[in-house]
Amino acid sequence: MSRIILRKAKEIFDKTPLNKILLKRKLIETKYFMPSEYIVETTNFCNLQCRLCDNPRLKRKKENMSFETFLEIFYLIKSSAKSIDFDLGGEPLINPDTLKMVKVAAKEGIKTSLATNAHFLNKENINEIFDSGLSNIFLSFGGMTKETYNFYHAGGDFEKAKENITALCNEKKRRGATSPKIELSFLVTRKSEPEIPLIKKFAKEIGVDVLLLKSLHHAWVEDKEDIFTPKNKRFIRKPTTIPCAWSQKMVIYVNGDVGICCYDQHGKNVYGNILKEKQAVWFRNYKIRERIFNRQYEMCKNCSQGANIGQRINLRKKDG
Ligand code: SF4
Numbered sequence: 001m002s003r004i005i006l007r008k009a010k011e012i013f014d015k016t017p018l019n020k021i022l023l024k025r026k027l028i029e030t031k032y033f034m035p036s037e038y039i040v041e042t043t044n045f046c047n048l049q050c051r052l053c054d055n056p057r058l059k060r061k062k063e064n065m066s067f068e069t070f071l072e073i074f075y076l077i078k079s080s081a082k083s084i085d086f087d088l089g090g091e092p093l094i095n096p097d098t099l100k101m102v103k104v105a106a107k108e109g110i111k112t113s114l115a116t117n118a119h120f121l122n123k124e125n126i127n128e129i130f131d132s133g134l135s136n137i138f139l140s141f142g143g144m145t146k147e148t149y150n151f152y153h154a155g156g157d158f159e160k161a162k163e164n165i166t167a168l169c170n171e172k173k174r175r176g177a178t179s180p181k182i183e184l185s186f187l188v189t190r191k192s193e194p195e196i197p198l199i200k201k202f203a204k205e206i207g208v209d210v211l212l213l214k215s216l217h218h219a220w221v222e223d224k225e226d227i228f229t230p231k232n233k234r235f236i237r238k239p240t241t242i243p244c245a246w247s248q249k250m251v252i253y254v255n256g257d258v259g260i261c262c263y264d265q266h267g268k269n270v271y272g273n274i275l276k277e278k279q280a281v282w283f284r285n286y287k288i289r290e291r292i293f294n295r296q297y298e299m300c301k302n303c304s305q306g307a308n309i310g311q312r313i314n315l316r317k318k319d320g
């Protein structure tokens with residue numbers, strides 16, 4: 001109940017002029033400082049063709065970021081970075097060097113995270129995950145039956161993903177480890193909605209830290225209302241009008257290009273390349289960040305940036 005009140009209070013606060021002033025102040029700081037939050041795309045290859053994902057339609061060249069390229073980028077961002085997310089338009093564990101990159105960042109005390117479809121988890125890289133110092137891992141798992149799972153994660157192997165997710169949780173228990181925090185992400189569609197009780201049971205049994213019942217961005221479903229739209233409207237993310245927080249974060253594509261936000265999977269609004277321009281890519285483009293802040297790109301219309309991304313169930317807290 002108190003969480004609902006807090007959420008409502010946040011929604012109200014987000015709309016106040018005071019919030020806009022505070023955010024604007026943060027934006028102005030970016031004239032003088034590099035950002036503290038980064039997304040680094042270590043690969044744009046993916047093994048799946050999830051129904052609402054842009055990856056299967058990417059026109060960008062598909063490639064893995066080399067470890068050397070990452071180090072070059074890392075050298076430019078490490079003094080300002082507080083967090084790095086290691087995925088954007090692909091499956092990060094396809095790149096055999098992703099966890100090595102995580103290790104480099106974690107060693108510097110930077111918070112690290114990645115989202116995976118779990119197909120490439122195996123004994124070896126599960127050990128590497130724990131040894132890397134990864135802070136958060138998000139496991140995307142959109143169905144509790146083979147049919148529902150494959151309805152969304154086209155090309156996926158339901159049993160394999162389930163087994164690998166379980167193996168990761170078992171290893172965490174075996175080690176008595178506190179990190180990474182494991183978050184199971186269950187996209188709620190009309191098809192998967194009836195399976196919510198099953199995913200709750202599964203999440204509890206295997207011992208994930210958090211279960212996210214992830215809402216659907218309304219723009220993902222606008223042409224496909226009947227098949228995808230959940231009946232419970234709380235699982236549809238509505239458009240927002242608050243200033244965009246991506247004006248203070250940097251998105252770095254696999255080739256070093258810098259883009260406006262994580263929704264731009266196709267890289268339509270790239271504004272420079274960090275490998276070529278170094279930190280100047282950030283400082284020279286304050287006007288672009290103002291445009292992001294004011295949501296002046298075509299794709300900003302109807303964007304639900306800043307909205308609640310779903311219902312987060314903290315299972316550790318309940319157990320403890
Ligand atoms: S696993 Fe992720 S990147 Fe790959 S197709 Fe699915 S949603 Fe897209």
Ligand code: SF4
Pocket residue numbers: 244245246260261262263264292295297299300301303304305
């Ligand atoms: S589409 Fe626009 S409003 Fe939405 S996250 Fe990207 S820059 Fe921000």
